[in-house]
Amino acid sequence: MLFARQFRPAAQSAVRQLASSLRPAYLTVAYYAMLILFGLVCLAVSLPATLLGLLMPTDRSGPYGRRMIQAAFRVFLAAARASGVLRCNDRSLDVLRWDRPLIIAPNHPSILDAVFVLARLPEAVCLMKAPIWDNVFLGGGARFAGYIRNDAPLPMVRSAARALKSGQQLLIFPEGTRTRSGPVEPFTGGFALIAKATGVAVQTLIIESNIPTGGWRTSLLKPPPLPLTYRLRLGRRFEQPCPPHALVRDVEAYVRREIART
Template sequence: MLLIGNALVLPLLPFPNSFHARLVQFAISRICRIFFAGCRFFGLLYCDLSALDEINRRKGLVVVPNHPAMIDAFLVLSRVNRMICIMKGRLETNLFLGAGAKLAGYVSNRYTERMLREAIAKVKAGDHLLLFPEGTRTTETPVNTFHGTAALIAKKAKVNLLPVFIYTNSPYLTKSWPIWKPPQFPVCYQVKLGEEIEASGVVAETTKRLQDLYQDQQFIDLRYTLDRQLRSK
C-alpha cells in the first residue's frame, strides 16, 4: 500500500509544498486506517485508537507518544488527518516511505539546526508534530530517558506538548524483535491521551515533567486485560 501510494503521488513533486502537503498527509492517514481495518477484519489486530480523534479538533501541538514498537507512528497517523513527523534522514530515499514523506512535509533529522527550524515553523503554522521523546524504540522499563527536543520545539513554537500513552499486549516489533518474525495473534493496541503540558519554562524541567507522567505506566505485555477488552469492541 505504501509503495503504490508513493507511486501515485510522484506527479505532485514539481508543485510547491503548500499545494500538496495537507492532501498527502490526509492520504497517509487513510492508507494507515485502511491497513488496520484489514488487519482487524482478519483477526490479526485489535485497536482502540479513538482517543486520537480529539487531536483533529485541536491546533498546533507537539504530540509525544511512548515508543514500544515500530508500528507506533502508523497507529497515530491513522487517526490524525493533519500531522507531520520528524523522520530519520536515511528514510528520505526509502522506496516505501521517501516520496510520500517528502510530499507530506515531514522533517528530516539529517541536519539538526535545519530540523529544528523547519519543525518550529510548521507547528507555528498549525500542523501537529509527531515526535517520540525517547528518540528510539523503548528498551528500558517503562520508557527510555527522554530527549529535550520535543520540549524545545514546543517552547520555541509557543505550543503545548500532548502526551500519548500507547499500550500493547505484545512485544511485536519492539527493538529486539526481528521484522520477519510473526507474533502471537491477535496483537492489541490501546491509546490514551494525557493532559497538555505547557512548554514555556526551562526545557530540562519540562522534559522531566513529561517523563514523570510515563514512569508509572505499564505499556507492554498487558496480555489478558487488552485481549478481552478490545476483542469485545
C-alpha cells in the same frame, strides 16, 4: 431424530475445538499477509507521491500528501482489524483532530505507533529519522506530506516551528527510537526545544501493547504475540512554559509513571 439431537452437540463441540486449534496458524498466516499489505499500501503512496513531488512544491503538496497517507493507513488498519490480527482503540485520538497547533508526544513501543496517529489526525506532521525519509516505501510519501527530518537540529526546529505556526500538529517520539528496554528509552530534547521556541503545548499519548519490549526487533520468522493488542490513551498536557531540560525531565517522569501503573 433422537440420534440427530444427540449428535449435534458433539459435532458443534468438535467444530469449536478444530477452529480453536487452527486459530494460531491462521493468525500467523494473516500476520504475514498484513506485513505484505503494509508494504503495498506504503508503495501505493510513495511512488505516486515521488512523481507528484516533481510537479508540486512542498509548501503546497503537504495537505494532499497527508491525506494520501491517512487513507492508506486507514485501509491497512481496517484490513488488520477485519483479519483478527489487530485490536486497537485508536478512535480515542479523534478528540485531538481540531486541537491545533499541538505537539503530540507518544511513547514508542512498536512500528505501528505512528500509523495509529497519522490514520486519525490528517493535519499531523511527523518528525522522522533520515533513513526513513530516504526509504523507498515511506520516503516519497513523507516528502510529499511535508514531514520533517530530524538529522539537523536547527533546520528541524525551524521547520517544526513553521508547521505549528501554520496551525498543524507535530508528531514527535521523545525517545527518538522504538523502546528497546525498560518502560521507555531516555527522552531526547527535540520536542522540548520546539515547545520552548513556539510556546505550543505538549500532549502526551500513552501507548500500551502486548508486544514484549523490543519484540519487533526479533526475526521475522518469529512473529510477536497475536493478535496484536494496543491501548491508546491521552495523557497529561504540559502547557506551562519551562526550560527545555525541565520539560524533558517532567514529561519522561510522567510517562514512566503512567506505564508503570498499568
